[in-house]
Amino acid sequence: MTKFTAFQSRLVTIPIDNIDTDQIIPARFLKVITKDGLGDALFCDWRYDAEGNPKPDFVLNKPESKACQILLAGDNFGCGSSREHAPWALTQYGFRAVISTSFADIFRANSLKNSLLPIVLPRDIHAELLKNPGGTVKVDLAAQTLTLADGRAVEFPVDEFSKHCLLEGIDELGYILQQEPAIAAFEREHPAAINVLA
Amino acid sequence: MKPRTIIEKIWDNHIVAERPGVPTLLYIDLHLTHEVTSPQAFEGLRQRGLKVRRPDLTVATTDHSIPTTPRSFPIVDKIAAAQVAQLETNCKEFGIRCFGLASEKQGIVHVIGPELGLTQPGMTVVCGDSHTATHGALGALAFGIGTSEVEHVLASQCLLQKRSKTYEVRVDGALKPGVSAKDIILSLIARVGIGGGTGCIFEYRGAAVRGLSMDERMTVCNMSIEAGARAGLVAPDDTTYQYVAGRHYAPKGAAWDAAVARWRQLPGDEGAAYDKSILIDASTLEPMITFGTNPGMGIPITAAVPDPSKLSDPVERDSLSRALRYMDLAPGKPLLGHAVNVVFIGSCTNSRISDLRTAARFLKGRKVHPSVRVMVVPGSQQVKAQAQAEGLDQIFRDAGADWREAGCSMCIAMNGDQLQPGEYSVSTSNRNFEGRQGKGGRTFLASPLTAAAAAVTGQVTDVRELMQ
Numbered sequence: 145m146t147k148f149t150a151f152q153s154r155l156v157t158i159p160i161d162n163i164d165t166d167q168i169i170p171a172r173f174l175k176v177i178t179k180d181g182l183g184d185a186l187f188c189d190w191r192y193d194a195e196g197n198p199k200p201d202f203v204l205n206k207p208e209s210k211a212c213q214i215l216l217a218g219d220n221f222g223c224g225s226s227r228e229h230a231p232w233a234l235t236q237y238g239f240r241a242v243i244s245t246s247f248a249d250i251f252r253a254n255s256l257k258n259s260l261l262p263i264v265l266p267r268d269i270h271a272e273l274l275k276n277p278g279g280t281v282k283v284d285l286a287a288q289t290l291t292l293a294d295g296r297a298v299e300f301p302v303d304e305f306s307k308h309c310l311l312e313g314i315d316e317l318g319y320i321l322q323q324e325p326a327i328a329a330f331e332r333e334h335p336a337a338i339n340v341l342a
Numbered sequence: 343m344k345p346r347t348i349i350e351k352i353w354d355n356h357i358v359a360e361r362p363g364v365p366t367l368l369y370i371d372l373h374l375t376h377e378v379t380s381p382q383a384f385e386g387l388r389q390r391g392l393k394v395r396r397p398d399l400t401v402a403t404t405d406h407s408i409p410t411t412p413r414s415f416p417i418v419d420k421i422a423a424a425q426v427a428q429l430e431t432n433c434k435e436f437g438i439r440c441f442g443l444a445s446e447k448q449g450i451v452h453v454i455g456p457e458l459g460l461t462q463p464g465m466t467v468v469c470g471d472s473h474t475a476t477h478g479a480l481g482a483l484a485f486g487i488g489t490s491e492v493e494h495v496l497a498s499q500c501l502l503q504k505r506s507k508t509y510e511v512r513v514d515g516a517l518k519p520g521v522s523a524k525d526i527i528l529s530l531i532a533r534v535g536i537g538g539g540t541g542c543i544f545e546y547r548g549a550a551v552r553g554l555s556m557d558e559r560m561t562v563c564n565m566s567i568e569a570g571a572r573a574g575l576v577a578p579d580d581t582t583y584q585y586v587a588g589r590h591y592a593p594k595g596a597a598w599d600a601a602v603a604r605w606r607q608l609p610g611d612e613g614a615a616y617d618k619s620i621l622i623d624a625s626t627l628e629p630m631i632t633f634g635t636n637p638g639m640g641i642p643i644t645a646a647v648p649d650p651s652k653l654s655d656p657v658e659r660d661s662l663s664r665a666l667r668y669m670d671l672a673p674g675k676p677l678l679g680h681a682v683n684v685v686f687i688g689s690c691t692n693s694r695i696s697d698l699r700t701a702a703r704f705l706k707g708r709k710v711h712p713s714v715r716v717m718v719v720p721g722s723q724q725v726k727a728q729a730q731a732e733g734l735d736q737i738f739r740d741a742g743a744d745w746r747e748a749g750c751s752m753c754i755a756m757n758g759d760q761l762q763p764g765e766y767s768v769s770t771s772n773r774n775f776e777g778r779q780g781k782g783g784r785t786f787l788a789s790p791l792t793a794a795a796a797a798v799t800g801q802v803t804d805v806r807e808l809m810q
Contacts, residue, residue, distance in 0.1 A: 175424075223537065225471075338398070
């Protein structure tokens with residue numbers, strides 16, 4: 145993983161609550177065995193018509209959305225399925241952060257493991273951003289601040305460990321594997337209840 | 343010691359390490375995998391040169407992308423066939439037991455775990471699938487994970503997790519005829535909303551929950567995620583032990599007695615406190631049905647579809663208007679009598695033997711309405727065999743329904759079992775998101791009984807009017 149650095153971008157806004165992972169990436173694209181090629185299927189059924197042509201009124205198809213790296217969405221983003229294909233599709237499209245008032249638990253966990261930063265804002269600031277959908281903001285993870293177009297810096301929460309992993313560009317598995325002695329000790333004290341190989 | 347809920351007890355029993363500034367390292371007792379969310383995790387192991395730490399605690403099956411046509415037919419979809427083949431290759435390479443298409447133990451991952459006695463009270467259970475909470479019915483702490491976490495568990499049998507809040511869902515009273523476990527959970531989700539349980543684990547309690555069979559408890563726990571909850575569970579009791587006893591991987595003999603003695607310590611202590619609570623009176627519940635595009639958009643079957651113009655919050659109003667536009671429904675009118683094209687009886691929510699018995703009992707001697715296509719998809723090969731031994735398959739066929747092979751089928755519509763654009767289904771599955779059952783398809787979620795009633799009448803029906 146690459147180190148998560150500060151950046152600024154114009155917002156792409158989808159002002160809908162409860163955007164589920166079936167919308168982010170429909171299930172028919174989950175038959176892949178790699179992580180590649182999902183960016184084009186992001187929001188597929190909102191983005192393309194029945195013939196596969198881009199719908200001009202959908203925000204991702206507007207010229208000004210090109211190269212935008214921050215998605216601004218409604219409450220409870222990423223609800224539903226546990227598919228990690230959702231953050232894969234978002235990052236392959238080019239998003240590095242999603243802003244909402246809350247995220248579904250599994251989506252949040254999946255995003256943090258893929259250098260996609262879920263940013264939870266207070267309702268009033270979020271509402272303000274929705275009123276100015278094309279605004280440019282700056283994300284600084286180290287400072288945990290989102291700097292708005294007018295220069296105000298708004299703090300956002302992120303857990304200490306995820307922040308460390310994102311900033312250093314490392315994944316959790318390395319840490320987990322270093323806990324080998326503790327894992328082995330736990331297994332000695334807790335014999336398994338099943339043996340599926342028996 | 344402070345009184346603890348069952349949720350806290352299971353959590354505490356599985357702590358491997360706790361370090362300042364790092365989430366808890368939690369041990370996983372059972373890891374279930376399937377073809378869709380595992381290939382990239384196995385590839386990750388390969389790239390790092392890692393092996394699967396505990397193949398004895400890891401099980402694979404194929405369920406999501408497989409056809410439900412006869413098993414003698416090939417998988418026509420080449421991409422799906424490659425995915426299924428990849429799972430089998432991965433299992434062989436890493437030494438994992440796979441109940442694949444040819445196995446009599448194959449089935450939806452959340453049906454076979456309990457059925458085979460793999461899932462046991464007090465366990466931590468994970469799977470790369472959000473409906474893993476199903477296993478909570480056995481008194482296990484079971485939750486869905488993403489593919490990165492699948493890799494973590496394969497490599498280390500552990501996960502880094504933050505403690506969730508505890509949420510008591512107390513369902514008192516008794517269900518009325520025609521009202522089922524599915525209606526309890528649909529009603530809960532409608533009350534708290536699809537984000538109402540975010541950051542929480544539900545514990546289902548109360549007389550109505552105690553009175554449910556294990557299959558019914560699985561239906562309730564299964565849809566915990568549809569309220570945003572990480573997991574949902576029911577403390578084990580004699581109903582649980584009777585269910586687990588004698589199953590393939592369940593402990594036997596002296597080990598069984600020791601296990602039950604251990605499991606009896608799991609229910610919450612007297613006075614244990616929850617972070618949140620909700621009380622539902624089961625006797626007030628009606629059959630439920632969803633009208634919208636998320637599982638929280640549910641109403642009692644006799645109620646009217648809500649009217650967006652009566653909502654004050656602009657985003658909520660837009661969200662409801664958008665859902666009604668997608669569903670092509672008029673606000674303020676009941677769903678009763680709305681025409682239905684397809685009825686789907688299946689999914690990890692409602693494909694167990696008791697679900698099929700309920701539907702078959704209703705369909706016996708009745709005929710499917712000529713304008714409706716009915717698919718009945720058993721949750722596993724074992725459910726299918728049991729149903730056939732009881733003659734349920736013949737009842738479904740005689741009624742005019744299609745009796746299929748086991749799999750996720752039209753719940754997720756990855757395998758060709760799907761709605762056509764604009765079609766309406768009454769479905770016993772768990773999600774009514776836009777396009778979930780096929781692009782442009784429209785889903786009404788309901789119980790097996792309500793689905794069977796719609797199959798016969800060709801429209802959304804209050805099953806109580808057709809019951810003797």
